[in-house]
Amino acid sequence: MTKRHNHIAFPWLLLPADIRLLILDEISGQKHRSWAQCAAVCKEWQAILEPKNFSQLALQPSCLDELETLVIRQRPLVQHICLNIDLPRYACRTCKRNDAMSRRRPTIFRRAILRLFSILSTWQPTGRLTLELSASSPSDSQHWFKNYCFGPGHEDTRDWTQQEKAIRWHDPKHGWVDGQQAETPDPPAILRLFSPLCLNVPQTLPVVHAVTSFCIRRQLRHELFPEVLEALWEKLPRLESIVYELWRARRRYYQLACAYGTFNPISYFVIRFCVYTSRGDLPVLLTLFCIGSLV
Incomplete structure (x- = not known):
């Protein structure tokens, strides 16, 4: 005979309030794909889950229409917006394919910035x-730079075994053999990854009063010239803090930081320079310029 188990549902409202809160905190912390829909169950769930659902938004340009139409009542709940701009796939000299798509990068970046602002x-x-x-770009980690992390929230700190690396990173034509980088990337590949992303911003870029902090982390390898940064910051008149983690320690960035921090009411301004250690894929951040401290 098959043994049957009778599951008795316990009424939610009979649980103590602190127990219900612990359960909702656990649900929100698991970050399942559909967990945000739980906020629509009832007002109690909405009051707890909705602030966590909207506090940090990780967006791509394809999400911006939804940002405009859906996030209206919840706007005061949003504390952090990260826009990861999708750049087109590209080829390299090793792959011997047409690389015309990479020349669209500045247009794609400018269009996404204009839409967001x-x-x-x-x-x-x-x-x-x-x-x-x-x-x-999806191609960033598909050619020479397989051990790099791209995009926000994707730093991989796991210690892969050599066997796992040998499976994941075996691409001799791009310098990877059995999980080991056996050949240094060629200059065109390095230039493509760290080349300037955009030379200017749209002249019609509107002023945004809601933003109080600006951040570019080391996952963005492409360079943004000081003139581009300054043009963006001029459209953010309520900036209180700026964090920029760059890969090239240029004097022009230090001069920009000094000038901008002197003539604008910035309480925190830090520029960090990324330096690789012997570990390889996790850089050390050296502070080049700093005003104030975050509370």
């Missing part, structure tokens, strides 16, 4: 809001 220009200042920018 146009949306945020309609937001009223309600508190602190951080704007983080990043950009990456």
Whole structure:
């Protein structure tokens, strides 16, 4: 005979309030794909889950239409917006394919920035809001730079075994043999990864009053010239803090930081320089310039 188990449902409202809160915290912490829908169950769940659901938004350009139409009542809940701009796939000299798609990068970046700023220009200042920018192509980790991390929130700190690396990273024509980098990337590949992303911003870029912090992390390998950064910051008049983690220690960035920090009410401004250690894929951040401290 098959043994049957009778499951008795315990009424949710009979649970103590602190127990219900612990359960909802656990649900929100698991970050399952559909966990955000739980906020629609009832007002109690909405009050707890919705602030966590909207506090940090990781967006791509394809998500911006939804940001404009869906996030209206929840705008005061948003504390951090990270826009990761999808750059087109590209080829390399080793692959011997047409690389015309990479020349679209500046246009794609400018269009995404203009769209985001146009949306945020309609937001009223309600508190602190951080704007983080990043950009990456699927090809970045498919050619020479297989051990690099691209895009926000994708730093891989796991210690892979040599056998796992040999399976994941075996591509002799791009310098990888059985998980080991046996050949240094050629200069064109390095230039492509760290080349300037954009030379200027759209002249029609609107002013955004809602943003109070600006951030570019080391996952963005492409360079943004000081003139581009300054043009972006001029459209963010309520900036209180700026963090920029760059890969080239140029004097022009130090001069920009000094000038901008002197003539604008910035309480925190830090520029960090990424330096690789013997570990290889996790750089050390050296502070080149700093004003104030985050509370």
